[in-house]
Amino acid sequence: MSADQQARAGIQNPGSQAALRGLNEQRILATLRTHGTLTQAALARSTGLSTATISNIVKSMVSTGRVTTTPTTSSGRRALGVTVLDEADVAVGIDFGRSHVRVVLAKSGFRLLDEEFTALEVGHHVEASIDVAARMLEALCERTNTSRSQLIGAGIGIPGPIDHRTNMVIRGAILPEWVDLDIDALLRRALDLPVFIDNDSNLGALAQITWGEHQECANLCFLKIGGGIGSGLILNSSLHYGNLGVTGEIGHSTIFDQGLICRCGNRGCLETVASTGIMVELLSRTENAPVSIENIIERAEAGDSATLRVIDDVGVAVGHALANVANLINPEVIVLGGPLAPLGEALLAPIRRGLQRHAIPVIGENTTLCMSMLGDRAEALGAAALVLRQSAALP
Amino acid sequence: MSADQQARAGIQNPGSQAALRGLNEQRILATLRTHGTLTQAALARSTGLSTATISNIVKSMVSTGRVTTTPTTSSGRRALGVTVLDEADVAVGIDFGRSHVRVVLAKSGFRLLDEEFTALEVGHHVEASIDVAARMLEALCERTNTSRSQLIGAGIGIPGPIDHRTNMVIRGAILPEWVDLDIDALLRRALDLPVFIDNDSNLGALAQITWGEHQECANLCFLKIGGGIGSGLILNSSLHYGNLGVTGEIGHSTIFDQGLICRCGNRGCLETVASTGIMVELLSRTENAPVSIENIIERAEAGDSATLRVIDDVGVAVGHALANVANLINPEVIVLGGPLAPLGEALLAPIRRGLQRHAIPVIGENTTLCMSMLGDRAEALGAAALVLRQSAALP
Numbered sequence: 001m002s003a004d005q006q007a008r009a010g011i012q013n014p015g016s017q018a019a020l021r022g023l024n025e026q027r028i029l030a031t032l033r034t035h036g037t038l039t040q041a042a043l044a045r046s047t048g049l050s051t052a053t054i055s056n057i058v059k060s061m062v063s064t065g066r067v068t069t070t071p072t073t074s075s076g077r078r079a080l081g082v083t084v085l086d087e088a089d090v091a092v093g094i095d096f097g098r099s100h101v102r103v104v105l106a107k108s109g110f111r112l113l114d115e116e117f118t119a120l121e122v123g124h125h126v127e128a129s130i131d132v133a134a135r136m137l138e139a140l141c142e143r144t145n146t147s148r149s150q151l152i153g154a155g156i157g158i159p160g161p162i163d164h165r166t167n168m169v170i171r172g173a174i175l176p177e178w179v180d181l182d183i184d185a186l187l188r189r190a191l192d193l194p195v196f197i198d199n200d201s202n203l204g205a206l207a208q209i210t211w212g213e214h215q216e217c218a219n220l221c222f223l224k225i226g227g228g229i230g231s232g233l234i235l236n237s238s239l240h241y242g243n244l245g246v247t248g249e250i251g252h253s254t255i256f257d258q259g260l261i262c263r264c265g266n267r268g269c270l271e272t273v274a275s276t277g278i279m280v281e282l283l284s285r286t287e288n289a290p291v292s293i294e295n296i297i298e299r300a301e302a303g304d305s306a307t308l309r310v311i312d313d314v315g316v317a318v319g320h321a322l323a324n325v326a327n328l329i330n331p332e333v334i335v336l337g338g339p340l341a342p343l344g345e346a347l348l349a350p351i352r353r354g355l356q357r358h359a360i361p362v363i364g365e366n367t368t369l370c371m372s373m374l375g376d377r378a379e380a381l382g383a384a385a386l387v388l389r390q391s392a393a394l395p
Numbered sequence: 396m397s398a399d400q401q402a403r404a405g406i407q408n409p410g411s412q413a414a415l416r417g418l419n420e421q422r423i424l425a426t427l428r429t430h431g432t433l434t435q436a437a438l439a440r441s442t443g444l445s446t447a448t449i450s451n452i453v454k455s456m457v458s459t460g461r462v463t464t465t466p467t468t469s470s471g472r473r474a475l476g477v478t479v480l481d482e483a484d485v486a487v488g489i490d491f492g493r494s495h496v497r498v499v500l501a502k503s504g505f506r507l508l509d510e511e512f513t514a515l516e517v518g519h520h521v522e523a524s525i526d527v528a529a530r531m532l533e534a535l536c537e538r539t540n541t542s543r544s545q546l547i548g549a550g551i552g553i554p555g556p557i558d559h560r561t562n563m564v565i566r567g568a569i570l571p572e573w574v575d576l577d578i579d580a581l582l583r584r585a586l587d588l589p590v591f592i593d594n595d596s597n598l599g600a601l602a603q604i605t606w607g608e609h610q611e612c613a614n615l616c617f618l619k620i621g622g623g624i625g626s627g628l629i630l631n632s633s634l635h636y637g638n639l640g641v642t643g644e645i646g647h648s649t650i651f652d653q654g655l656i657c658r659c660g661n662r663g664c665l666e667t668v669a670s671t672g673i674m675v676e677l678l679s680r681t682e683n684a685p686v687s688i689e690n691i692i693e694r695a696e697a698g699d700s701a702t703l704r705v706i707d708d709v710g711v712a713v714g715h716a717l718a719n720v721a722n723l724i725n726p727e728v729i730v731l732g733g734p735l736a737p738l739g740e741a742l743l744a745p746i747r748r749g750l751q752r753h754a755i756p757v758i759g760e761n762t763t764l765c766m767s768m769l770g771d772r773a774e775a776l777g778a779a780a781l782v783l784r785q786s787a788a789l790p
Contacts, residue, residue: 047415171756
């Protein structure tokens with residue numbers, strides 16, 4: 001893990017006093033969550049920490065409002081009961097898309113307070129979308145009676161690979177306007193909050209194991225098919241960032257050596273045969289006006305053969321790329337998200353066929369493929385989860 | 396993480412007293428390794444554990460020979476200094492190949508004591524190779540003056556995917572003789588030791604971060620090109636096992652949809668265009684007798700154009716498959732092992748070309764590709780490392 005990744009994961013120098021104290025705090029919180037209210041003596045017995053250590057840490061957690069103490073008696077003696085506070089902390093999740101901004105507010109304990117969605121024009125200025133997000137956040141705070149002091153940070157989803165060395169969007173992203181900007185500074189200034197920036201597919205994956213039905217799943221791949229194709233990987237129950245923070249780039253698997261040039265600079269990438277843009281292009285050729293994604297979904301439901309043929313070809317190509325993923329990292333579940341999710345089995349069936357055709361048999365048979373139940377909100381919910389997990393609230 | 400994986404990683408029910416005690420032991424050992432001899436009071440200060448907890452755990456570690464205590468004085472008062480013992484434990488590493496067995500003995504602290512290699516006929520019986528390994532182990536113990544009581548376990552490398560639900564080799568492996576056997580029981584009986592079975596490429600990867608020059612590397616891919624093509628993945632500093640234990644199966648990426656049928660049951664897999672078997676087949680067509688891998692290496696060094704052409708094509712195909720790997724998991728380093736390693740740049744250059752042609756630019760530019768410095772011993776060393784890491788000796 002690089003120093004940067006350690007910082008992201010909230011890990012300081014592992015041998016340091018601060019890191020040790022953090023570990024001890026987490027142990028105390030985890031014990032309280034499992035056992036309810038405990039006396040300091042009982043906490044010491046359960047954690048193996050000294051009573052002096054417990055007393056110090058509890059004192060500091062009381063001052064930051066993380067736990068509360070109540071006088072009680074234990075074996076006839078006066079003692080102090082320690083209880084985790086259902087914290088007032090509220091996390092913001094913001095999902096920036098090519099043509100939308102979505103903002104959610106969530107409390108620790110992973111309760112969604114409220115959300116808002118705004119459509120934007122494709123090609124809008126970055127500053128414009130950040131302004132919109134800031135105004136949506138104000139409105140949400142007002143509506144939910146949330147004071148600014150309760151906001152602990154904003155998770156930000158961006159549909160592009162982010163280089164964790166610089167925290168900048170990498171050239172070739174689906175949002176060229178975001179490339180080379182110091183988005184961290186722009187967002188911090190506009191929102192007046194600590195910000196945690198991540199790739200939208202990573203946040204989709206995090207949402208599945210946080211808010212979704214896969215909380216017990218240690219190895220999961222979240223695939224988002226949209227204007228671009230990206231994936232987020234949960235490996236051993238954590239988001240996988242790799243060396244630079246650029247992972248899950250399935251959209252740039254070469255499918256046809258002599259295929260179309262891709263915005264990444266390569267050729268014949270999966271994105272050049274399977275993105276929503278390509279589907280729209282293929283299906284609009286014989287139309288007077290470009291078809292929309294909604295049109296594609298409606299026509300598929302109505303059984304239109306050209307539409308179903310395009311969906312089938314897209315699915316098999318995606319399945320082929322997913323087979324390489326499954327052969328490599330052997331996830332338990334692959335969850336599909338993005339605007340095509342309403343297609344359901346019409347899209348899942350050809351993907352499953354492509355996966356089973358190209359995966360080694362034992363993996364093909366044992367990899368579950370399903371649609372995300374979180375719909376369009378997966379990325380914004382994941383962004384809020386990023387904040388809640390980074391805050392000390394979650395061990 | 397599955398219960399099985401937790402057991403492999405030595406993690407019990409995370410909330411249990413035993414798990415907590417294990418964590419505390421590890422914290423104490425880690426502190427002693429960093430600081431040298433410490434008094435129990437200093438250990439309590441450094442770890443945040445109570446002196447009672449420290450005293451209990453040190454007592455138990457003294458009884459199992461993990462640490463030793465010596466009377467000392469601290470601030471003028473009598474105290475007990477605690478020191479980690481350079482343990483007598485010896486780990487066995489055994490690498491079973493299609494035509495060889497290699498056995499190494501290693502001490503904790505990762506010092507190689509001795510090793511032995513025996514060539515076997517292709518198609519030998521499993522029991523025969525296990526008998527050979529058991530006799531080699533006896534000979535090594537005698538030669539190194541190691542008593543059987545010092546042996547803490549044997550790590551076993553098998554060149555095939557292993558289903559962690561059953562601990563059995565999966566059908567389609569390069570060693571068909573090993574499929575469906577209860578190798579765990581066979582090996583335990585023959586060696587009279589606890590055994591830890593893993594895929595050979597996984598062990599090669601483990602060796603790189605344990606004995607190799609990549610000890611600081613958190614994300615590494617070890618690729619073994621031999622009769623089969625497999626890889627082992629170090630992700631976030633741990634071996635990645637995924638859902639079933641079947642990971643890194645790069646050899647079964649489809650390269651040509653209409654290609655040769657592969658032993659895995661699929662078609663056009665990387666193994667059908669890039670294994671050593673295919674290279675031998677291609678280069679033997681115009682010869683009277685089949686060429687050997689040694690011949691291929693000699694001819695490449697002599698500049699034989701047919702040989703270099705075959706190596707080039709193999710390299711580009713491998714590089715293409717590695718680009719998908721790099722785009723997905725973004726390793727810092729990809730290390731090549733297996734019998735072709737002596738080819739050096741003749742093989743690395745076309746792999747690098749294939750990788751950079753198909754990886755997204757920022758990943759192509761930032762992924763280091765190199766040959767393993769551990770040579771043929773990587774897998775056996777990794778097998779010994781598996782034992783040493785599983786034993787409580789290493790936190």
